[in-house]
Amino acid sequence: MDSQSIIDSLLRGVMISAVNRAVFERKAIFSMSTVNQGVRLGAASVGYDLVVRPAVKQVLPQLPLPNGSK
Secondary structure (H helix, E strand, C coil): CCCCHHHHHHHHHHHHHHHHHHHCCCCCCCCHHHHHHHHHHHHHHHHHHHHHHHHHHHHHHHHHCCCCCC
8 A cells, every 4th residue: 555545545534524524513624623533534444455455355255155156
C-alpha cells in the first residue's frame, strides 16, 4: 500500500464523517471532532486493507463453494 492510498483512505474517512454530521446529526462539519472521527474511519479502512483483505484473499480460494464447484 503506497502513501497515496493511505492519504486517500484518511480523506475519504473525513468526507464520510462530515456528511454524516451534516445530514444525520445536524452538527457543524468544520470541527475537530469531525476530523477525529474521520481519521478513525480512515485508519479502520487502512487497517482493513492491510490486514483483513490479504487474509481473506488467501483463505477464500481454498474454501469450497456451496454448489460444489471451485
